Amino acid sequence: MSDALASPAAALPVPPGRVLARGATVLLVMGLAALPFAVQGSWIYALGITFANAVAVLSVSVLVRYGGEVSIGHGFFAAVGAYTVAIMEQRLGVSLLVSLPVGVALGVVSGIAFAWPSRNISGIYLAVSTMALALALPELINNAASFTGGYQGLYVAEPLVPGLSMSLQRYYVPLAALVLVALALGQFRRSRQGMAMLLVRTHPAAADAFGTPRVWARVAVMGISCGVAALAGCVLAFASSTVSPSGFTLWTSIFFLVGSVVSVYGLSLPRALVGGAFLTLVPQLLSASGAWIPVMYGVALLAVILAGHFLPRLSARIRRQGGTA
Amino acid sequence: MSLASIAPASVTPAGTNPAPALTGQGVALAFGGIKVLQGLDVTFRAGEITGLIGPNGAGKTSLFNCLTGAYRPTGGTIHYGTAPLDGLSPAERARKGIVRSFQTVALCPDLTVAENVMMGLARDYRAGWASAFLPLARGRRERAAMMDGAMAALTTLGLERTASAYPGALPPGTQRLVEIARAIAGKPSVLLLDEPAAGLNTAETRELTRALRRLAAPDLVMVVVEHDMDLVMSICDRITVLNFGTIVASGAPDAIRRDPDVQRIYLGTEDD
Numbered sequence: 321m322s323d324a325l326a327s328p329a330a331a332l333p334v335p336p337g338r339v340l341a342r343g344a345t346v347l348l349v350m351g352l353a354a355l356p357f358a359v360q361g362s363w364i365y366a367l368g369i370t371f372a373n374a375v376a377v378l379s380v381s382v383l384v385r386y387g388g389e390v391s392i393g394h395g396f397f398a399a400v401g402a403y404t405v406a407i408m409e410q411r412l413g414v415s416l417l418v419s420l421p422v423g424v425a426l427g428v429v430s431g432i433a434f435a436w437p438s439r440n441i442s443g444i445y446l447a448v449s450t451m452a453l454a455l456a457l458p459e460l461i462n463n464a465a466s467f468t469g470g471y472q473g474l475y476v477a478e479p480l481v482p483g484l485s486m487s488l489q490r491y492y493v494p495l496a497a498l499v500l501v502a503l504a505l506g507q508f509r510r511s512r513q514g515m516a517m518l519l520v521r522t523h524p525a526a527a528d529a530f531g532t533p534r535v536w537a538r539v540a541v542m543g544i545s546c547g548v549a550a551l552a553g554c555v556l557a558f559a560s561s562t563v564s565p566s567g568f569t570l571w572t573s574i575f576f577l578v579g580s581v582v583s584v585y586g587l588s589l590p591r592a593l594v595g596g597a598f599l600t601l602v603p604q605l606l607s608a609s610g611a612w613i614p615v616m617y618g619v620a621l622l623a624v625i626l627a628g629h630f631l632p633r634l635s636a637r638i639r640r641q642g643g644t645a
Numbered sequence: 646m647s648l649a650s651i652a653p654a655s656v657t658p659a660g661t662n663p664a665p666a667l668t669g670q671g672v673a674l675a676f677g678g679i680k681v682l683q684g685l686d687v688t689f690r691a692g693e694i695t696g697l698i699g700p701n702g703a704g705k706t707s708l709f710n711c712l713t714g715a716y717r718p719t720g721g722t723i724h725y726g727t728a729p730l731d732g733l734s735p736a737e738r739a740r741k742g743i744v745r746s747f748q749t750v751a752l753c754p755d756l757t758v759a760e761n762v763m764m765g766l767a768r769d770y771r772a773g774w775a776s777a778f779l780p781l782a783r784g785r786r787e788r789a790a791m792m793d794g795a796m797a798a799l800t801t802l803g804l805e806r807t808a809s810a811y812p813g814a815l816p817p818g819t820q821r822l823v824e825i826a827r828a829i830a831g832k833p834s835v836l837l838l839d840e841p842a843a844g845l846n847t848a849e850t851r852e853l854t855r856a857l858r859r860l861a862a863p864d865l866v867m868v869v870v871e872h873d874m875d876l877v878m879s880i881c882d883r884i885t886v887l888n889f890g891t892i893v894a895s896g897a898p899d900a901i902r903r904d905p906d907v908q909r910i911y912l913g914t915e916d917d
């Protein structure tokens with residue numbers, strides 16, 4: 321610490337706004353930690369799911385912020401984590417303590433495995449190819465029914481901390497995951513790798529010229545984002561106590577993206593919470609309405625998101641072409 | 646370093662200079678049918694500041710792009726010292742210390758000025774993924790060291806007070822100086838500056854001129870593309886003139902100033 325203080329830039333003042341925001345976040349987390357002692361069980365359950373969804377929202381926001389790309393397939397990587405937890409519990413009888421690191425590692429590996437062949441496509445093309453993953457997912461799960469339990473799915477009931485009430489664990493484990501992911505992402509923003517990715521996103525040629533290949537950045541950001549998505553899947557399985565294909569449809573992926581947009585691609589804990597709350601509540605409200613309304617709603621949201629994301633770049637390109645004429 | 650800034654670098658006899666030069670033989674580049682570079686033979690010597698001038702569209706930026714690997718030349722070879730660079734990617738060339746600034750400022754708006762300049766040093770650091778996500782001492786030390794390097798480069802150009810600002814909040818001239826700070830931060834062995842003075846006011850240009858002179862060192866290859874003839878004539882030991890992708894003339898500033906071809910195609914078009 322003392323050597324950091326000795327450097328001139330470390331002495332630069334932290335803006336007061338950021339200090340205030342940090343204090344507010346600490347208060348929020350303390351409030352959330354105390355909440356189970358104040359409210360009822362069903363709320364505790366819904367909030368646990370909300371925290372897990374907030375982590376999923378962060379996974380998409382990381383990709384948008386650091387990679388400049390949109391995914392409509394992050395449900396796939398969440399499913400990798402969720403099914404790792406469920407299958408390892410069923411086959412090996414192990415808890416999250418063992419299965420969560422494995423799930424995250426598999427998420428990172430599958431993210432990289434997807435990123436490498438798709439490293440040269442971007443924008444709407446990449447988004448659509450991630451969508452293919454999400455579309456294929458329920459079929460994959462059902463085809464491996466002997467492992468995944470098919471339509472029925474699997475239960476997740478092994479406690480992380482033996483002896484502590486399971487309903488409290490289903491609240492605190494996702495909360496802890498959310499806090500840790502938000503902290504880790506805060507750290508990442510200041511890291512060499514994080515800064516390099518931001519430069520690649522805005523000026524790939526400049527990043528190349530200073531030693532950061534754009535392919536590295538793409539593969540790395542997908543690895544991180546998909547690892548976080550898998551982590552979200554792990555705690556989602558734990559918080560909801562089941563995994564089944566109906567929890568990982570195309571809509572799951574679309575809602576992860578929608579949640580990210582609702583949180584304005586924020587990487588802070590409060591922003592992610594907004595996205596997670598949206599993700600938890602809206603599908604419930606919609607499932608109560610008529611059959612076509614959720615579909616129309618989803619399509620409209622997706623259209624708005626894709627237009628918002630790609631139209632500025634598209635019109636900039638058109639303007640540039642017009643300018644040279 | 647201090648010696649080089651006192652004695653003009655061109656005093657060193659070029660033939661006996663042991664530091665490697667950046668050379669291109671027959672460098673050619675074409676887009677579709679358009680020949681942008683028509684088989685250039687160039688030598689950029691260490692210890693000298695070479696000016697690369699020529700009218701708009703002459704191919705100056707394209708030559709930089711070939712040297713740094715951003716473009717793959719359609720012909721010819723490029724060496725740094727005796728090592729061929731042809732198969733290397735831009736990032737690999739950067740790790741050899743070959744860096745550049747961009748004609749259109751290419752700073753990341755999401756990074757502070759100091760962080761942008763830190764990216765000019767990134768190639769020398771190795772802290773792993775664990776320190777990227779966890780508050781480990783190694784990552785903290787790395788960031789502090791990079792920050793020190795960035796502040797040193799910013800101070801060289803008189804920019805230390807902008808360190809914690811975001812580039813978008815700065816005037817265009819200052820942004821360009823930040824871009825140059827990023828290029829010089831990593832102690833490059835080859836420094837290619839593409840119109841470093843474009844958009845600078847007189848005071849900023851004077852600051853830049855001083856900084857470039859101070860930067861010149863016996864083992865540094867420095868090439869400056871510039872339209873500001875006063876700057877070029879005052880800092881360059883040697884000037885190469887490019888037109889339509891061919892070299893029209895190459896030599897000392899005085900010889901270039903007197904060269905009739907150069908006067909016709911280039912200096913004549915300047916209205917000063």
Ligand SMILES: Nc1ncnc2c1ncn2[C@@H]1O[C@H](COP(=O)(O)OP(=O)(O)OP(=O)(O)O)[C@@H](O)[C@H]1O
Nearest residue numbers: 676679681699700701702703704705706707708748
């Ligand atoms: N990527 C590209 N695709 C097609 N043509 C290109 C490309 N890059 C450069 N050119 C062409 O190559 C020629 C030389 O361009 P270049 O940018 O190297 O010129 P320059 O000497 O740097 O000019 P200026 O002083 O205006 O910066 C121009 O005719 C330009 O249109």
Ligand SMILES: [Mg+2]
Nearest residue numbers: 705706707748
């Ligand atoms: Mg140019």
